[in-house]
Amino acid sequence: MDYTTIDTPEALRELAQTLRAEPLLGVDTEAAGYHRYFDRLSLLQVSSRTQNWLVDPFAVEDLSPLKDVLEDPSIEKIFHDADYDLRILDRDAGMGISGLFDTQIAAAFLGERALGLGTIVEKHLGIKLPKEFQRADWAERPLSEGMKQYAATDTAHLPDLRDRLKAALEQMGRLHWAQEEFLRREGTRWTEPEDGKEAFMRIKGARDLAPRGLAILRELHAWREGVARERDQATFRILGNQALLEMSAAPPGSMRDLPSVTGISEGLAQRRGRDILAAVQRGLDVPEDQLPRWPRGQRFERDPEQEARFEALRDARTRLADQLNLDAGFLIPRATLEEIARAQPRTIDELAQVPGVRTWQVEAVGQGLLKAINRG
Template identity: 30%
Template sequence: MTTIQYIDSAEQLPLLCEQIKQAAWLALDTEFLREKTYYPKFCLLQIATPEWVVCVDPIALPQLETLFDAIYDPNIIKVFHSCRQDLEIFHQITGKLPSPVFDTQVAAPLLGFQDNPGYAMLVSSFLNVNLNKAHTRADWSKRPLNEEQIQYAADDVIYLCQIYQVMIQKLAELGRTDWLIHDFAALENPELYLVEPEKAWLKIKGKNKLTGKQLSIVQALAEWRERTAQAENRPKNWLLRDEIVFDIAKLQPETPAQLADIRGMDMRIISRHGVALSKLVSEAKLRPPIPLSLTGRSAKKSQQQEAILDILTALVRIRAEENQLNPSILASRKDLEVLLFDDDDECPLLHGWRFSMAGKELVGLLKGELSLGIAVDKINIINN
């Protein structure tokens, strides 16, 4: 059984940094809390290789620059499972992102798994181990951590090491080692981890059903909520829940007293921000909203458009079957709609292994350079 080293003193860090420098790759995970804050509170960092495993206490050791410098060595592969939140913490602390990364959740569909498989599923499938999830909701900020918590946290990187080694071997056997280069590089884009308050309204569902004035108010409130939550380091829904944002947009209160008439409105928020919110509503009503993106896929599609999507889907199914993939991993219906209707370079079918496998041919079909033909019971791709 691997001995878990718990690091909570600065004197232990130099040796750990030396160990890291000798590694070709590291399995990494974090434990954090976010229930009461806007930004995640960093509570534990787990690091492992096949030879050793450590848990680093960032609460006891707030100064970890030398450790992050060692981890960020570009010659060391950083292995995560579902790394977005881990990388957000790394970016928040250091202002930059580690590279290169390998995400087992991203890689798993190329080995026959569903999209975005959970860590426990991969551990069970690859290693026949059922993880104990008793501490999933633990308060990782409390000290001291008990032995069970430390073992639970360490297991996340101990098994990640084993999964990674199995995955890279299987990917190599299938000739798919390089397929994920673009996907992993995309995870290293700092823009993924920066929230722009002026664009916060884009994440609110149901906005397309609002009138012009209502939409303008929602846009103003969403930006205010994001900026205030960041400044106060509080969950944005503690300020205004989405349903309250919509109620304000529909009722358009222009005084704190009118705000107080809205069901569910927190009186503490009115006391602290009522004047500012009222002014925000009054001003937003007088200016045009940022227009919603009007694309073909936002409107009802014609029968011809649906038929074109069906043809594109047929090609996706052919290429997915040839490569023993679930078609939805290669391209969803939504991906095909983006390709058909939008001039969007972010479409996943235009990049990486998806472009090589099907995207290039799909573009050729849409440009009329290729067509589909039927020979007995088989669909063929024909150059025009």
């Protein structure tokens, strides 16, 4: 796979000038979140129908010369599952996307259930994409030749894939459905994560712990976050969740106990054991009246009529999705069904005003949903 590396400001400006003449571009990003504590835009791949470029944001920190190209709606930008790409481009480069064609959305409207890029490319283009660098550390430098080849391949086939999917959507009369979703996805922006003070309570399995165990988990979680931040490593590379849960439920009493914990080797116990035991002790020392506790769940009054409407809508959704050969959750998400059940629309116009309802959904299944809700 031929490609050109862009690693100087001059080369980036020249690339931007070249791209302004292209009618469509395949685009992708690589980030470092799987391996690193601090996620960051680590590579930007761009492909025309004939050329491929790899833009290194570590070498060229100011990507603004590409802003006019990426935000020009007359140049179509092809992504596969653009959601995170748009978030990280917004956060790290201050750029949005206009003129989006998302091949994952397009494939979903064609009734595909397996929506990974490799699966879609193999089915529609007969090309098998490489997989060996899916979990690579894109923040490392220099990138290996294999990583560069993999990255270039990710966008090289997007223009042809777009052509196949677009033609199929046009044949089925669903292109305008997909275009509505493309336009909505263009509005995706980075949002700051919620306050991490209670992040330890989101660990799967934390609900099984007693308050004392939660206090230990809180301290172990805070210790792990600090080490991961200091080393710029993903938290699971410091210590896995299972180890935190085991020590919270059955606190180790000494260094000798640590190697029996899942994920703690003799070496890790020697390097980090005292810090781990100190975190456990901090949890044990929390006064009884200051132990973390799960908030009481909010109680809602049951509405049998609304529940009946929801069940009728869900049954109708299953039937209509089968008729359209679409995934039921993609056709109408559960949250939207609940909104419809609450609003109880009687007309198409009222249905269209329900929060979350798309124009294409009204066209595709509006009458079927109204029949169901008026019977439910």
